[in-house]
Amino acid sequence: MNKALKTMIDNMPEKTGKSLAEWKILLKEKAFAKHSEAVNYLKTEYQVTHGFANTIVTLSKDEQHTxxxxxxxxxxxxxxxxxxxxxxxxxxxxxxxxxxxxxxxxxxxxxx
Known part of the structure; x- marks a missing residue:
């Protein structure tokens, strides 16, 4: 994992109010057909910045496929x-x- 991504994950609880693990659980409960739908959901419902929303959604998908x-x-x-x-x-x-x-x-x- 590169340094910038690690820093973003470490800062996630402070900047977004939830840890990556908490965001993954939240997204697992939803069924989004597209990546952009999940990103827009986080931005709209939780006021997460685009950068954090995109990272959260991307890392949530990592568990499904290597x-x-x-x-x-x-x-x-x-x-x-x-x-x-x-x-x-x-x-x-x-x-x-x-x-x-x-x-x-x-x-x-x-x-x-």
Missing amino acids: SEDLVENQYKGKENLIPIYNSLISFVKSLGEDISITPKKGSVSIIR
Whole structure:
């Protein structure tokens, strides 16, 4: 886990009123079809900033699928492309520790 994400999680109770574990329980009780629906819910109902809402929703989904599972599913039938993906990710990681790499169902989000 990168330093910025760890700091955000550590500050979450003070800034949002709940810990990440509490937010995960709250979101588990709801059934959102889309990521944006869950983010908007947290922003509207709990006045959580977009950054915290997005992080909470993203980390709540992490328990459902590992990063490896998500990437593996993206490359089913295209296994010959995995070495290219691995090379790109290796290069991106070499750019610094302030980069967040988040595999999703159909893509990989890379944010600095």
